[in-house]
Amino acid sequence: MFKKLRxxxxxxxxxxxxxxxxxxxxxxxxxxxxNTQGDIRMDLSRVADSYHKSNDGSGPRGGRPDSLQxxxxxxxxxxxxxxxxxxxxxxxLTDDSxxxxxxxxxxxxxxxxxxxxxxxxxxxxxxxxxxxFALDGSRWAFTKERNxxxxxxxxxxxxxxxxxxxxxxxxxxxxxxxxxxIVIYFTSRYFANRSIAPxxxxxxxxxxxxxxxxHELKTPLTIIGTNADVLIANSEDTIGNQAKWLHYIKSETExxxxxxxxxxxxxxxxxxxxxxxxxxxxxxxxxxxxxxxxEAVVFxxxxxxxxxxxxxxxxxxxxEQIKQVAMILLDNAIKYTKPxxxxxxxxxxxxxxxxxxxxxxxxxxxxxxxxxIFDRFYRTDASRARxxxxxxxxxxxxxxxxxxxxxxxxARSTIGESTTFSVYLSSAASK
Numbered sequence: 001m002f003k004k005l006r007x008x009x010x011x012x013x014x015x016x017x018x019x020x021x022x023x024x025x026x027x028x029x030x031x032x033x034x035n036t037q038g039d040i041r042m043d044l045s046r047v048a049d050s051y052h053k054s055n056d057g058s059g060p061r062g063g064r065p066d067s068l069q070x071x072x073x074x075x076x077x078x079x080x081x082x083x084x085x086x087x088x089x090x091x092x093l094t095d096d097s098x099x100x101x102x103x104x105x106x107x108x109x110x111x112x113x114x115x116x117x118x119x120x121x122x123x124x125x126x127x128x129x130x131x132x133f134a135l136d137g138s139r140w141a142f143t144k145e146r147n148x149x150x151x152x153x154x155x156x157x158x159x160x161x162x163x164x165x166x167x168x169x170x171x172x173x174x175x176x177x178x179x180x181x182i183v184i185y186f187t188s189r190y191f192a193n194r195s196i197a198p199x200x201x202x203x204x205x206x207x208x209x210x211x212x213x214x215h216e217l218k219t220p221l222t223i224i225g226t227n228a229d230v231l232i233a234n235s236e237d238t239i240g241n242q243a244k245w246l247h248y249i250k251s252e253t254e255x256x257x258x259x260x261x262x263x264x265x266x267x268x269x270x271x272x273x274x275x276x277x278x279x280x281x282x283x284x285x286x287x288x289x290x291x292x293x294x295e296a297v298v299f300x301x302x303x304x305x306x307x308x309x310x311x312x313x314x315x316x317x318x319x320e321q322i323k324q325v326a327m328i329l330l331d332n333a334i335k336y337t338k339p340x341x342x343x344x345x346x347x348x349x350x351x352x353x354x355x356x357x358x359x360x361x362x363x364x365x366x367x368x369x370x371x372x373i374f375d376r377f378y379r380t381d382a383s384r385a386r387x388x389x390x391x392x393x394x395x396x397x398x399x400x401x402x403x404x405x406x407x408x409x410x411a412r413s414t415i416g417e418s419t420t421f422s423v424y425l426s427s428a429a430s431k
Contacts, residue, residue, distance in 0.1 A: 002200050009192045010185065017184055018177075025173045032169060036162050040141050044130075048143055048155040051091040051104065088158040092120055095151040119156050132159065139163040205375070213263065213377070220252035220259075262393045266376065266400060278405075280428040281319040283354060284311050287347050290326040294334070303337050307345040313354050314428035317405040322425070325401050325409075326356065328394040329421050333360035336419070354427050359420040365413040373411060374399040398423075 090105035103116050119140060122133040129144045138160045147153045227245040234242055287309055298305045315322070326345075333343045341361040348355055365373065372378050376396040402409040402423055413419040 002196050002203075005199075006189075006192045006196050009195070010188050013188045013192075014181060014185060018181065021177055021180065025177070029166070029169060029173075033166060036166060040157070040159050040162060044141055044143050044155065044157045047089045047157055048091075048145060048153075051153065051155055052145075090116065090119075090156050092116055092154040092156070093147060093151060094120070094154065098124055098152065101151065120154060123154055123156075213259075217256065217259065220256045223252045224249050259393075262397060266393065266397060278317045280314050280316050281322075282312060283315045283319075283322060283356075283425075284309050284313045284347060286319050286323050287326050287345070287356065290323050290330065291345065294327070294330050297334055298343070301334060301337070302339040303334060304340075304342040305345070306342065307347075309345075309347045310349060313347060313349055315354050315405075315425045316428045317425070318401075321401045322405070325398045325423060326358075328398045329356075329358040329423075332394055332421070333358050333419075336360060336362045338362060349427060350424075352427055353424045356423040356425070357420060358422075359418055361418050364415040364417055365411070365419055366415060370411055370413060374409070 088105075090103060092100050093102040093104075094100050098120070100117060100120055115136070118135055119133075119142070122135060122140075123131065123142045123144065126133065130142065132139065132141045134140075138158055139162075140156050141159045142154055142156045145153050145155070227248045230245050231242055239246070291305070291307060295305070330343070330345070337343055337360040343361075344357075344359045346355070346357045369378075374395050376393055378396075399409050402425070405425055407423060407425040409424075410422045411419070412422075
């Protein structure tokens with residue numbers, strides 16, 4: 001699926017870029033073509049004017065095309081014309097029936113009258129007063145004008161060099177386009193893979209989330225179904241004798257209620273459209289209240305609880321949600337601290353932030369698990385967590401709350417020694 005998505009992105013990207021490149025080249029080629037044609041018309045007009053002056057309206061010297069010789073002028077041209085260094089040109093005179101009667105050129109064209117006659121035939125075949133044609137590998141432009149004395153005057157100009165510029169422009173574009181598309185293909189492929197990676201990761205997490213949620217819900221449902229079958233099988237017995245099966249059903253129902261409640265809370269936290277009523281509150285008092293609520297549990301497990309809370313610290317956010325984060329971190333520490341172990345909670349102000357830290361002694365968390373412990377349903381020891389009533393949602397909820405408060409939550413651990421969770425929130429005084 002993701003491979004097809006990547007290929008679609010590549011195709012769309014290449015098609016769009018190809019269309020843009022084609023449009024850009026078409027614009028460049030059109031502008032260049034028009035400029036070239038304009039130059040050709042100007043040169044052709046200038047050459048025609050020069051032939052008009054050299055001819056003086058009286059026709060060529062001599063009566064035959066092969067006997068007509070151009071005259072040299074003072075400026076170095078032939079027939080009194082300025083020298084045209086860029087292009088070869090020649091002029092043909094015809095009678096009213098378009099039969100050639102004379103020729104003139106400032107250049108030596110060693111082809112007798114064959115080239116002239118062929119050029120004239122091409123011009124007559126076009127049937128217009130101006131046009132272009134190819135002859136013997138060269139490109140020619142011509143103009144047809146009425147000769148003042150009699151007949152017509154055809155002026156021909158070699159435009160092969162200009163045509164070659166246009167042809168080279170096309171070849172250059174094709175080469176540049178091919179190289180560019182190859183580079184763009186591999187570049188787009190690289191960035192397409194990078195763009196799809198978060199989508200693929202989110203999709204895989206969603207699949208894993210659905211699988212884990214289904215598994216967690218399946219277990220209590222199975223227990224409830226089994227105990228219900230036992231009750232049905234002993235329907236004649238009294239409720240008092242079957243009370244333990246009812247207690248099992250009630251216990252698993254409560255577990256399902258807690259699980260669905262946590263899932264609903266995470267969904268609400270993920271919904272960016274949900275409005276939050278944040279306000280500045282005293283986080284020091286909030287954390288102290290959490291400690292008071294957890295003292296009995298800590299005492300029952302024979303764990304030493306030390307704390308260092310800086311008074312009158314304020315943050316901006318939801319007091320109840322931050323208390324829930326502290327409750328999750330303390331509950332997590334209590335679960336994974338062995339009897340006679342120790343928990344340390346600190347709350348201090350550090351560089352414009354309020355830092356809440358919860359450390360506990362114990363087995364610690366392996367480095368490969370540290371990057372994933374905030375994922376939903378992720379547990380380093382699934383069987384142990386299930387015995388303790390955990391679903392692997394607590395830390396995910398804590399992370400969602402902290403991120404909603406524009407804060408950070410980090411974890412570090414030393415195997416066999418301790419684990420520390422730290423939460424950093426912006427101080428209300430710094431806002």
